Amino acid sequence: MASTPTQTPKDPSVFEPRIVAFLCKWCSSAGSDLAGVSRMQYPSNAVPITVMCSGSVSPVYILSAFNKGADGVLVSGCHPGDCHYLKGNYFARRKIFLVQKLLSFIGIEKDRFRMSWVSAAEGAKFAQVVEEFVRDIRTLGPQRKLKAKR
Amino acid sequence: MVDIVNIRAHAKDLLEKGTVKMVLGYQRGTAGVLAEPAFITDAGQADHLVWDPTCVQNLALYLVNEKKAQSHQRDPDTRPIAIIAKGCDSRAVAVLLQERHFERKDVHVIGVSCGTLGVVDKNKLSKALNGRVATKVEPHGTDSFKVTTAEGFVDVAAADVLADRCLECACAYPAMHDVVFGEKHEDRGYPARFTALGQLEAKSEDERWAYWEGHFNRCLRCYACRSVCPMCYCPECVVDSIELMVDPTTSADEKANRIKWIERSAVASENSMYHLVRAIHLAGRCIDCAECERVCPVDIPIRMLNNKLEKEAKDMFGYEPGLDPELPSLVASFRDDDPNSFIR
């Protein structure tokens, strides 16, 4: 179970990663809810965006999140075989794989973009995925490569 | 060897019989050594057609444009269009068929084999000629070109002036065709597919980012890469919002707040968004005609982005675009054993 303090430090010199998490409504979003109602402790750095299906996450959402300053992007959906729409997550798997390869090819750190399978019953797994992601991004530091210089 | 006389005769025959409404091919231009697209509708003009290593354009683009134009015509001529297609171009036609852009009966593919050669790269050619201006390029044997300049003839090794795409080409012979000119050569004796990509992949993460950042920085956003691409046929591209529905009730706020994925400013962050979105959108569709890279006025190696995804699709999903029009597309299909280990 997560043990990171939930209190966001106010010290601006401490880097607080900003993560955009695209969660499918049927599994991962419900999983995150479960983590919440079970009062699990995990970092609050992930901004959840609920989508109908991981298969509906267009690569442009991911790129746009990086463009607008996300330090990491997470796409999370139902386990293979569990998709509410039967095969949306299989399509997502291919697409996300390609996006990941492309991002890493142009020199974006591999750890900034992740995909996970989290079911509605896996509150603990969701907390763990986020915790690990935040930990890894903390080591990488802020994402500046794709961020719009505004 | 491909004899242009045979192509002209075939084109003339098609037009005389009226079995096609137009022959898309190449003719001599006024702008330089490269041939320019020809739209032959009259059998009498068939003699304008040329075929040589300066026929660089992928004419499949005009099949798309013609289809778009037809949708606006009240009484369109629905006869097929004949297209002179190199190996890469014929694969582009196959992808368009796969995407149901038109039907097989709508197009008559006049395949031409590049044999052991291919098309020239204008920049490489002018470098090889060291200031002299080429006025004509002809194949010479199996591995060189005879280049005509004002000062006389020069023999140039094909490997020195062939476009990068041609050096790594695996489909110099048009697989899909109604009629074909030229022979198939199995071993072309050039570098293997993805050689250039491999060299780039071998660089470190920081080096790769420095490489791409420099290139993206230079982009003018003239969109020539998009405009020349037969697969970039979206009526509305992610970079321009021309299709926002406006009616009397649309408020100023709504107009102002319409989704702008990518700003117009040609700055590195927006340029990289554009190129990445385009690369992803072409995954499993790009057939490596590399027209995008050829037309770029500031020499951005766009082909490498598309190559990367082509290679991943081939290695991981066993998918090669433009070989079978009946195949489901790369991102609209999946297999149970697709890679899964990268997911947590």
Next chain:
Amino acid sequence: MSSILKKTDLGAWAAALEAEVFAPALADGVWAYQPVAPGANDGGVALTHPNTARPPKNFAFPQREVLYTFEQLKGQAPKLTETLPNPAPVVVMGVRPCDGRGAPRNDMVFTGAFDDPYYQSRRAKTAYVGLACNTPPSPNCFCKAVGGSPSSKEGLDVQLTDLGDRYHVVAVTPRGEELIEAGGKLFAEAGAADEKESQRLHSEAAKCEQRTFGDLAAAAPALKKNFDSEMWQSLAKACIGCGICTFLCPTCHCFDISDEVTGQSPMRGERVRTWDNCQFPDFTMHSSGHNPRETLGARLRQRVNHKFLYFVENNGTQQCTGCGRCISFCPVGIDIVAVLDRMIQA
């Protein structure tokens, strides 16, 4: 009064100028104006370029210009902050005569009837050191056909003429005289022989073979007459509708203005001006969805007419300087010289 500068002293001159100096350099396969590193020695600058891919118009008219920033707290009036540029002086070296002639044409657009402080503040700080063309740098050069010449001084502050191992240097404007003065002893007074040699090269260059469409004065009436001609459609048949011809043009100056929001609470952002392009579909798109210039033929006509008809009517000169970029870089070989030739013949 003219002077002589040894080629090996060009870098030293650049270093002596109290300005950011740019000169053409080959980077990633493209000739582009690159900053000359401060303290560059003789190897730093070498004007051996054919012509740059991009013209030097962006020094006065950058592709992106912030006009002002805005900020608005909820329920309050927006606060606007002007961002007039105050750039350091810039000296651009190796400007070809065609690109030099582009500058006064852009000045006409941004000065006079419409005074543009953004353009003007940059333009006032920009000086062009030109390089006369002894031989045409591109097979698609046609400066002579549009009233220019390979040794035109128009728009330049200083003109260099390549005499082999040295340049013959002529100050064209007071700013040019200052630049030469800054070089001090690097410049020697030109002898009569040098001046004669320079003149000989200019008149040789003027005899060079170039592309042409015949009578320049015939262009405007021909275009007017052929406005509704079917030829436009057929000439633009191969056009792919990209922006190469206009973005690489030394005189194309159309722009778009948009707001780039950078933060939501408070809402803040920048109003920016970016290059726009008459070949793009959204250039003339109305918010109703109607597009008066829907076809590529209409867009090609607009570009040619703007340069050879409307600009002539408004400003008494062509808005084309014959650099030939739009011909050389066109992906499908659309050729403005051939277009004009056809219109005049018709």
